[in-house]
């Protein structure tokens with residue numbers, strides 16, 4: 001049974017990408033961390049396009065190795081072929097964008113984990129599951145890794161899988177360029193040419209840039225080089241030509257590259273050429289695997305490939321730049337409206353919203369991000385407040401018990417220890433930014449006037465802001481509040497953080513079935529696209545339908561809605577859950593004082609022990625989860 005579309009094999013690394021553009025690598029001040037390495041990038045790129053992909057590689061037994069494995073999983077890549085090497089470190093690469101053409105790069109790959117890949121890592125049953133196997137050049141550079149690649153290819157042939165090669169020539173990794181020349185893409189070498197030519201017959205598809213065909217063919221005349229390759233391989237040859245796109249040759253090589261099959265290209269502005277080839281190959285594989293065994297629609301496959309290459313060239317990083325299938329389809333239909341794709345707001349929104357990871361279709365959130373309400377309780381001190389929030393976290397974890405679909409809201413001013421302890425537990429973590437009770441909205445000072453403080457936030461923290469607003473607000477108040485929310489939203493996106501917008505109109509003025517929907521439309525009109533909405537429990541189906549219509553009219557890919565609690569008694573919450581659970585976009589609840597209010601008062605007064613406080617809060621939280629789950633189940637059955 002073919003359960004996988006493609007298995008890639010070879011390099012995996014952590015790419016540390018300089019964040020300043022236009023400067024020297026020597027002067028780089030900060031780096032963004034992405035997963036990298038050609039086969040790893042292609043596994044992710046294809047997974048984003050909806051292919052079932054896997055990668056065979058090795059990572060170190062340390063934090064960066066775990067990062068690669070976890071990120072692959074987040075990207076939807078099968079990691080059964082990822083081995084943890086007990087001795088060697090994960091490969092690292094430092095990269096910079098100097099200008100449109102140059103990208104200084106240092107490989108930290110000496111004796112790295114993926115170069116220890118061996119025949120033992122190639123499992124026959126695993127290869128048998130794949131429709132195609134893709135190798136890249138670097139792993140042909142050492143006898144041990146070459147043996148692994150050859151075994152995988154042999155098995156691919158045995159089980160009827162197609163085979164593909166990205167020549168992916170990195171002279172430095174063949175030992176023919178120095179440490180300072182990581183960027184180099186071509187150094188003549190008879191040794192490399194001979195090695196490549198000895199294996200080219202094993203492939204059905206070979207992809208390379210003109211320079212990569214030069215090394216494979218042993219000549220810097222591209223047509224002549226392609227003919228040499230044709231002499232040793234029947235593969236379809238695809239030659240990449242940068243901004244000019246690419247051409248495919250199924251049979252004899254004509255006297256001009258222009259006579260190959262080609263697909264439409266995309267006139268875009270170059271931002272970062274690194275990783276374009278891996279994006280390209282991801283798109284190409286989609287087209288190649290869509291075809292029958294001996295029939296590929298090359299113009300379409302090359303159109304996918306050119307589009308994915310164009311995305312890669314337009315954005316920072318390799319894998320993070322690649323499109324989702326929804327994004328690719330949107331782009332192919334709509335076309336280029338501005339050459340700098342990374343500033344195309346509509347496209348960026350689809351990119352962001354269709355490449356988020358994690359299943360949060362169910363949200364049971366224990367909210368203890370309260371500050372003012374806690375500070376006003378008898379017996380409160382900052383020390384006790386912090387300790388109480390740690391008890392809240394304990395209660396949350398007790399109920400979560402390793403399951404999916406649970407979360408917390410916790411602040412940093414009082415709840416810092418709980419917030420930090422929650423990281424990595426699998427809980428969804430929202431973190432408030434509003435100054436409690438403020439209207440017009442002001443933010444917690446720790447964020448700084450430009451919200452630059454968000455750069456220090458853990459990536460899994462969701463930026464939450466509560467805005468007291470109402471459609472009857474005067475124009476100045478509305479403009480003022482929207483501008484604060486927009487500033488925070490923009491900073492959140494810039495820092496790669498999800499954004500939750502909570503609105504509470506009922507504390508400002510009278511509400512009816514239209515109120516929430518109107519406010520939602522106003523925020524979208526102001527350019528604010530929250531990942532999450534946190535809404536008051538609407539009491540009628542009509543009110544929910546209006547709110548949801550407002551959301552879907554602007555953003556069909558948002559995460560969802562959570563219903564808030566407002567210190568309501570449990571019975572009242574249960575009634576509101578019944579209505580809300582009828583709408584799929586409502587993912588769950590975020591409730592606080594109904595769970596912790598009474599316990600907090602008694603604990604601060606010294607009448608309850610720590611353990612009793614945790615037990616009582618866990619009991620209430622669990623009960624609320626049960627109420628929500630039953631309401632959802634009932635709604636599903638009714639539907």
Ligand SMILES: Nc1ncnc2c1ncn2[C@@H]1O[C@H](COP(=O)(O)OP(=O)(O)OP(=O)(O)O)[C@@H](O)[C@H]1O
Nearest residue numbers: 240241242243245273274275276277278280306309
């Ligand atoms: N300036 C550009 N404009 C439009 N598309 C481009 C541009 N540059 C590259 N592409 C697309 O990306 C594909 C791959 O680009 P390129 O030839 O630079 O690959 P590469 O050298 O293998 O990249 P890398 O090795 O850095 O991953 C091209 O064939 C084309 O489809």
Ligand SMILES: O=C(O)C[C@@H](O)[C@H](O)C(=O)CO
Nearest residue numbers: 015036037038093275278318
């Ligand atoms: O090989 C490189 O150029 C650097 C890699 O780390 C990067 O992720 C890549 O493989 C691009 O093709």
